[in-house]
Amino acid sequence: MTEITKALLPAAGLGTRFLPATKASPKEMLPIVDKPMIQYAVEEAAACGINEFIVITGRHKRTLEDHFDTVYELEENLKQKGKKKLLEEINRLSHLNFAYIRQGRPLGLGHAILRAQPFVKDEPFAVLLSDDIIDPEEKLLSNMIKFYKELDCPIVALEEVPKEEVYRYGVIAGEMEEDGVYRITDLVEKPSPEEAPSNLAIIGRYILTPDIFRVLEKMRPGKGGEYQLTDALKGLLKKRTIYGYVFKGKRYDAGDKFGFLQATVELALKSSPVADKFRKYLLEIADRIKKDSK
Numbered sequence: 001m002t003e004i005t006k007a008l009l010p011a012a013g014l015g016t017r018f019l020p021a022t023k024a025s026p027k028e029m030l031p032i033v034d035k036p037m038i039q040y041a042v043e044e045a046a047a048c049g050i051n052e053f054i055v056i057t058g059r060h061k062r063t064l065e066d067h068f069d070t071v072y073e074l075e076e077n078l079k080q081k082g083k084k085k086l087l088e089e090i091n092r093l094s095h096l097n098f099a100y101i102r103q104g105r106p107l108g109l110g111h112a113i114l115r116a117q118p119f120v121k122d123e124p125f126a127v128l129l130s131d132d133i134i135d136p137e138e139k140l141l142s143n144m145i146k147f148y149k150e151l152d153c154p155i156v157a158l159e160e161v162p163k164e165e166v167y168r169y170g171v172i173a174g175e176m177e178e179d180g181v182y183r184i185t186d187l188v189e190k191p192s193p194e195e196a197p198s199n200l201a202i203i204g205r206y207i208l209t210p211d212i213f214r215v216l217e218k219m220r221p222g223k224g225g226e227y228q229l230t231d232a233l234k235g236l237l238k239k240r241t242i243y244g245y246v247f248k249g250k251r252y253d254a255g256d257k258f259g260f261l262q263a264t265v266e267l268a269l270k271s272s273p274v275a276d277k278f279r280k281y282l283l284e285i286a287d288r289i290k291k292d293s294k
């Protein structure tokens with residue numbers, strides 16, 4: 001069994017939901033508490049032993065490369081000032097390897113993944129969509145890797161969502177094989193609530209096998225005129241079993257303004273330097289809101 005050492009981080013989107021903040025800087029660099037959104041995904045994968053990251057970027061995304069690079073002047077400055085903790089913090093991910101490829105044209109998630117084929121070659125790999133922030137205390141990706149090793153099949157992360165929200169996701173039909181593990185029988189990208197085969201939505205974590213590239217190569221555009229990864233997985237289903245793993249922990253859809261704010265508040269409550277002060281502040285606000293609404 002080949003170990004999973006590579007992760008793809010698609011990051012070529014225009015981030016239109018966050019305009020004007022994303023006019024000149026990438027959505028993936030928007031900070032949640034004190035880290036850019038994409039760093040949460042990188043840390044999650046690194047905690048599972050993944051050390052090679054392939055970021056699929058586009059124009060106006062250069063700060064992503066700078067962020068994961070060594071900043072010599074900053075290091076020197078922090079050293080001189082004796083700021084050891086900050087120095088450690090900026091170097092914490094320096095053992096990881098990053099490669100950047102450009103998607104070229106915004107033709108969808110499937111197209112973005114296919115661009116990484118020459119670098120992934122014949123290995124299984126993880127895909128993390130950094131919009132979906134998984135609470136750092138949860139074990140989603142490590143559980144998926146564990147199942148992958150057991151089952152030797154591609155695995156997608158699933159979440160039960162309210163029926164009226166299925167149109168935002170890829171949705172599966174499947175048969176439960178054990179608690180929280182489904183053998184997938186069909187997949188539909190962003191169905192209407194009427195079309196949806198279930199309320200089990202694909203969330204942004206996948207363990208894929210390199211045979212997905214063969215399907216992606218032959219694909220046609222799907223929903224929204226884009227090459228959809230969900231459609232490629234449906235194609236792959238004809239050849240092999242694919243599993244879904246239901247995540248029951250905390251996920252924030254930070255690709256959406258409300259989810260972004262939720263992630264900010266929840267993660268700020270956990271991050272120690274400000275957590276206590278912030279909790280007090282939130283309680284004060286809650287009080288104020290209650291009084292105002294009386």
Ligand code: G1P
Binds near residue numbers: 169189201204230
């Ligand atoms: C993508 C996928 C979709 C999946 C979702 C998870 O959609 O196409 O199948 O459910 O990510 O976040 P996007 O959110 O990029 O539109």
